Amino acid sequence: MAPERFVVAIDGRDLELSNLDKVLYPAAGFTKGEVIDYYTRIAPVMLPHLAGRAVTRIRFPNGVDGIHFFEKNKPGGTPSWVRLATLPVPGSTKSRETIDFVVVDDLATLVWLANLAALELHTPQWKIDADPDLLVVDLDPGAPAGLRECCAVAVLMRDRLEADGIAAYPKTSGKKGMQLCCPISGSQDSELVSAYAKKVAEELAAKVPSGITAKMAKAVRPGKIFIDWSQNAAAKTTVTPYSLRAQEQPTASTPLTWDEVEAIGTGVEEARQFTAAEVLERVERHGDLLADLLSPGPALPV
Structure with missing residues (x-):
């Protein structure tokens, strides 16, 4: 002992x-x-x-x-x-x-x-004494929607961001939802990043009102994916990649490939969170799928 x-x-x-x-x-x-x-x-x-x-x-x-x-x-x-x-x-x-x-x-x-x-x-989405270097899109499912529906929305969000030249990298939250992390650069403050994220979220909510909402009110969330654009506020934080979560099992926030996201979103693969042991195995196989977050991305469109 x-x-x-x-x-x-x-x-x-x-x-x-x-x-x-x-x-x-x-x-x-x-x-x-x-x-x-x-x-x-x-x-x-x-x-x-x-x-x-x-x-x-x-x-x-x-x-x-x-x-x-x-x-x-x-x-x-x-x-x-x-x-x-x-x-x-x-x-x-x-x-x-x-x-x-x-x-x-x-x-x-x-x-x-x-x-x-x-x-x-x-x-937070910024380093000490620096401007934001990450744009984060938090996808929060309202039951009975879950991770599968999050993945379907993630693909839509990826394509919308890509149209503005912004690359998105997916990870599970380790709890019930997921986040898209996007490297950015420039001198934009958190208010401008939040405003851009809100605009994109509202665009997608208008296109798919039955399955997506950009409104924080919990009353409108059941059965929908809430695109939480407010995660980009200066005072907000997001679970760090690979962090454990306080769930029944020792799950962790896990980077995914886009092939996996698409497969989960279409029901080809099981929608689930990953345990610590599985995350370690995935890193051995894939390396750090979020390594590109460590290099500067583009400035957000004005």
């Missing part, structure tokens, strides 16, 4: 790990040690998508069935070697003017967060 606490060295950083046998996903018997193992093994493809971004964590100290909390500010006992970024947070519910965000640029920081049971990692 593993000792409750022990120190490991990661890239020259001393890090204390604890309670590795603690079960964080009871239905799957998935332990904290397995969470740390997953994040360690997925780090080569995940860290580039975390680098330079302020990270919001969702922590589940007693597992996915227990109490959880969102954490933006650095936690107590943060090691001195963890990179922090002090950023303004207008409208904070705790009346703070600034928050010391954690920035995950290295494996030691990622493992440290995993040891704190920070199962979910969420990042």
Whole structure:
């Protein structure tokens, strides 16, 4: 049996790990040690998508069935070697003017967060001290619609964005829906990115009103895919590629190929989320399907 606490060295950083046998996903018997193992093994493809971004964590100290909390500010006992970024947070519910965000640029920081049971990692569409470099389209299904319907809408959105010279890269959310991530560049602020995303969402909703909505009101969402354009607001975050999700099974936000999206959308392939073990196998097979997000994309049309 593993000792409750022990120190490991990661890239020259001393890090204390604890309670590795603690079960964080009871239905799957998935332990904290397995969470740390997953994040360690997925780090080569995940860290580039975390680098330079302020990270919001969702922590589940007693597992996915227990109490959880969102954490933006650095936690107590943060090691001195963890990179922090002090950023303004207008409208904070705790009346703070600034928050010391954690920035995950290295494996030691990622493992440290995993040891704190920070199962979910969420990042904004911009890097610190930079303009937005990502446009994100969040596809949120209203029951009885699900991931299959999301994939069908994703193809429509891909083709619409492509008409403006914007490439879209799909990933599951790890929960019920999916996102399209698009590399962009230029000096556009988040309001302009949100306005563009809203315009495109409303165009598609007008074309397929029976299956798509661009309105946030939950009353209009049942049976439709809500294209959430608001994810591009400066204060919003999106689940980071490869992040675990707090579901019954240890699912993760998983990059897809467009062939897979089309096959799921037409019913040829099963619509489902992928577990941590499956994500690791997919990375061995495909590499990072979102690698192109790390290079600058085009400016959005005015």
